[in-house]
Amino acid sequence: MRISNQGNWGDAPLGLEGLALRFAQAISHTGLNQSEFARTLGISAGFVSDVVRGQKKPGAEFLYAVRTTFGISVDWLLTGEGNLTGNSGIDLDLLRTVRLQIAVARSAIIDANPTAKALLLLIRDGRLQEAAAEPDIRAFLDLVAPTDPDAELAIELYNGQLWTTDAGAQRRNLLAAAMAHFEARKPIDKVAALARSSGSTIQINISPSQRNAGRDYHEG
Known part of the structure; x- marks a missing residue:
């Protein structure tokens, strides 16, 4: 099962084809630059650069050092x-099927x-x-399907934080992600939003004449 929780890196191809992209993400995850990463492992920065560019493949000793360090x-x-x-992440599609x-x-x-x-028989017999x-x-x-969007959001946020073991960072990131989720879905004043995007005055063409609509428009 593939769990893509790596932000913009989630589209890296499976297998060795995506190794360079995943390795670059691994370096980013540590918070070090390539030279610092190489120095921590006791290897040359040039080799690390070659792996990130896909020009070389790391060996067993190198991978072991990355894992243990x-x-x-x-x-x-x-x-x-x-x-x-x-x-281990949670397969949301599988969970939906189970529920x-x-x-x-x-x-x-x-x-x-x-x-x-009848459905049970059909499912049992494939x-x-x-x-x-x-x-x-x-x-x-449609009638019996369980709907709990908050539970699904919780799973998505949980999967998205598996990359870090810092409990404090996890809590901050989870709270920020949850707030952003609901802020994006908060009802908005559409007229106010349009006014903000256009300035204090909105030009509205009403054929054959033209009027200004906004805070300085008064109907006569």
């Missing part, structure tokens, strides 16, 4: 699987819902696609 996951460096520090299956099972067993019972387009089934799934 900085806690960078060797598996992640070489393959792109997992995350930078090797901690939906729980909802269907509850409806079938506790509520004795016939549609839910034939769900046969009935996926049925309006009744889609309507039922």
Whole structure:
């Protein structure tokens, strides 16, 4: 399972093709520049530069030193699987599937819902696609599907902080990310927003004449 929690680096290709990009991110994660990183490991800055540019591949001793010195996951460096520090993230898609299956099972067993019972049989036999387009089934799934956007946000934020082991930094980053999430979704005064973008006066063309709308416009 690939967990892409590395900011702008999440699109690095899997496998050795993306090694140079992931290695550059690993250096950035340490807070050191390439020369400082190399000096800490006791290797030449030129070799580090060559790895970042994709001109050389690191050997076992080098990777071992990166892992033991900085806690960078060797598996992640070489393959792109997992995350930078090797901690396990949460597969949000899998979690959604599990929660939906729980909802269907509850409806079938506790509520004795016939549609839910039919769905359980289709899922068990691997034939769900046969009935996926049925309006009744889609309507039922829309009805029972668990919706908890705050829980999904919590998982996304959790996955996004696996790269750091600094508890204080994690708390600050999580709070900032949560605030930014809700600030972006906060209702806005659209008229005020337009006024800010255009200045104190908005020119509105009303054929055949033209009027000014804004704080200095008064209807006669």
